[in-house]
Amino acid sequence: MDCDVDMEELVKKMIRDLRERVTNEVPDIGNFKIVYEQFPNPDTNLDITDIMLKVTKPPKNIVGHEHKRYIELVLYKLPSPYICESVVGHGSKADIIARLYDDNLPQLLVEKIIQMARDFDDISLVSTKKLSICRTKL
Numbered sequence: 001m002d003c004d005v006d007m008e009e010l011v012k013k014m015i016r017d018l019r020e021r022v023t024n025e026v027p028d029i030g031n032f033k034i035v036y037e038q039f040p041n042p043d044t045n046l047d048i049t050d051i052m053l054k055v056t057k058p059p060k061n062i063v064g065h066e067h068k069r070y071i072e073l074v075l076y077k078l079p080s081p082y083i084c085e086s087v088v089g090h091g092s093k094a095d096i097i098a099r100l101y102d103d104n105l106p107q108l109l110v111e112k113i114i115q116m117a118r119d120f121d122d123i124s125l126v127s128t129k130k131l132s133i134c135r136t137k138l
Contacts (some may be wrong), residue, residue: 014039014053018035022055028092038050038074048076049076050075050076070090072087073086075116
């Protein structure tokens with residue numbers, strides 16, 4: 001990685017901050033606003049702008065899953081409209097907090113960030129080509 005700041009340290013801080021917010025802001029059952037932490041991408045080799053870790057819930061209309069929570073890793077490539085998301089944990093609030101305490105999570109997220117950023121490159125190339133083809137046909 002080509003950056004002044006250690007990506008894994010930023011990820012660890014993001015996890016710690018999110019864990020605290022989940023403990024304080026996410027109920028065991030029912031609705032809540034999305035809880036997230038993020039930081040700007042420090043690695044110039046990755047063609048993304050921002051990295052986010054968020055905790056979400058299923059939509060209100062899905063009955064019987066009021067206790068279900070998800071941890072999602074999100075990469076942004078601004079100002080383009082591209083985002084890439086991956087669920088990296090799920091379960092009850094207690095399961096989510098336990099996952100955020102997992103010692104292996106920071107390294108897993110760093111690996112996932114690199115993988116998703118590479119996938120972003122593929123998506124951008126395909127999308128750019130499709131846009132070019134559409135413009136040519138007009």
